[in-house]
Amino acid sequence: MITTYRVMLISALLFCLMPNSGHALVILQYHHIATDTPFSTSTKPEIFAAHLEHLAQSGFKVVALSEHLAQSKAGDAEANALEVAITFDDAYRSIFTEAFPLLRARGWPFTIFVATDLVGRPGGRYLAWDELKAMKAEGAEIANHSTGHQHWARKPSNTTNDAWSDEFVQDALRAQETLDAHLGVGPKHYALPYGEYYPALVTQLQAEGFLVFGQHSGAVSMPLPPVIPRYPMGGPYAGLDSFKTKVLTLAFPGAPSLHNPILTGLETKPMINATALGLTRVTGLNCFGPDGAIEPKAENRAIVIQATAPLKPGRARYNCTRLSNEPGRFYWHSYFWMKQHSDNTWYEEP
Numbered sequence: 001m002i003t004t005y006r007v008m009l010i011s012a013l014l015f016c017l018m019p020n021s022g023h024a025l026v027i028l029q030y031h032h033i034a035t036d037t038p039f040s041t042s043t044k045p046e047i048f049a050a051h052l053e054h055l056a057q058s059g060f061k062v063v064a065l066s067e068h069l070a071q072s073k074a075g076d077a078e079a080n081a082l083e084v085a086i087t088f089d090d091a092y093r094s095i096f097t098e099a100f101p102l103l104r105a106r107g108w109p110f111t112i113f114v115a116t117d118l119v120g121r122p123g124g125r126y127l128a129w130d131e132l133k134a135m136k137a138e139g140a141e142i143a144n145h146s147t148g149h150q151h152w153a154r155k156p157s158n159t160t161n162d163a164w165s166d167e168f169v170q171d172a173l174r175a176q177e178t179l180d181a182h183l184g185v186g187p188k189h190y191a192l193p194y195g196e197y198y199p200a201l202v203t204q205l206q207a208e209g210f211l212v213f214g215q216h217s218g219a220v221s222m223p224l225p226p227v228i229p230r231y232p233m234g235g236p237y238a239g240l241d242s243f244k245t246k247v248l249t250l251a252f253p254g255a256p257s258l259h260n261p262i263l264t265g266l267e268t269k270p271m272i273n274a275t276a277l278g279l280t281r282v283t284g285l286n287c288f289g290p291d292g293a294i295e296p297k298a299e300n301r302a303i304v305i306q307a308t309a310p311l312k313p314g315r316a317r318y319n320c321t322r323l324s325n326e327p328g329r330f331y332w333h334s335y336f337w338m339k340q341h342s343d344n345t346w347y348e349e350p
């Protein structure tokens with residue numbers, strides 16, 4: 001009996017000492033694997049190959065998204081494992097010509113989030129259904145990225161919230177039906193076009209049984225956050241050094257809540273309470289906004305993060321990291337923002 005108590009006590013103590021008792025999935029988000037496409041959404045084929053080689057050499061397990069997330073829900077995922085999932089958005093053709101041969105050679109799964117109206121468009125820029133089918137046969141998961149890659153967070157002023165949410169969800173369901181009709185029933189995974197949302201859109205999708213993915217950086221916490229983070233891997237974010245840091249990141253121990261990312265009118269310095277990440281002190285917490293470092297502040301038992309320089313119209317993020325007890329492994333979470341112009345009109349796409 002005493003031995004049993006002793007084992008329980010030691011287990012409890014070890015649990016408390018663990019830097020993170022959740023899991024440590026990192027999801028990578030690519031668009032084009034090409035040299036002749038827009039810089040910000042492109043990863044050069046040789047850099048993509050270097051990413052894969054690093055994962056292989058460093059003992060990472062590349063996991064299928066749906067399988068891993070199902071395990072995580074059941075609590076079977078290994079804590080602090082080196083696990084990465086690879087995703088591609090928008091159904092660009094270079095996924096088939098450049099990325100697929102490399103992934104197939106390694107026998108690694110991956111996910112393509114498809115905006116269904118783009119598939120098979122003339123001009124050769126997008127994948128064809130046959131190509132998606134061929135990749136699915138070799139372990140790819142094909143998931144939902146809307147029908148037409150719309151800006152769903154931009155609710156027209158002459159539409160009610162309910163009507164717009166309904167239109168959004170119907171669009172997601174239509175895209176899902178199209179995917180299922182062409183490829184067989186797939187996972188109910190939805191990547192938000194441009195990573196844009198407001199809370200009601202996310203909760204409506206969840207109510208339809210979807211897991212919702214964004215495009216803000218961070219490791220995946222458990223239980224799953226309302227918008228699951230993915231590290232963008234295009235343009236300036238494709239470099240191998242930052243890749244090596246990101247794939248090792250851990251989720252903060254807390255549960256990120258669903259915040260409203262839309263900044264209207266003169267609102268330019270959004271304040272976020274980061275206490276939900278499981279933080280009890282600001283020591284060691286490093287945060288950055290688009291214009292540089294943000295000093296986290298402890299206020300009334302809350303940890304508050306607020307940019308000192310105004311956010312400019314467009315998408316922005318606050319990135320927060322803290323070194324864990326494991327060498328070279330940072331906790332990483334980011335907060336996503338969508339800053340409108342001061343007259344409440346929307347920014348142009350770059």
Ligand SMILES: [Zn+2]
Pocket residue numbers: 089090145149192193194
């Ligand atoms: Zn997209």
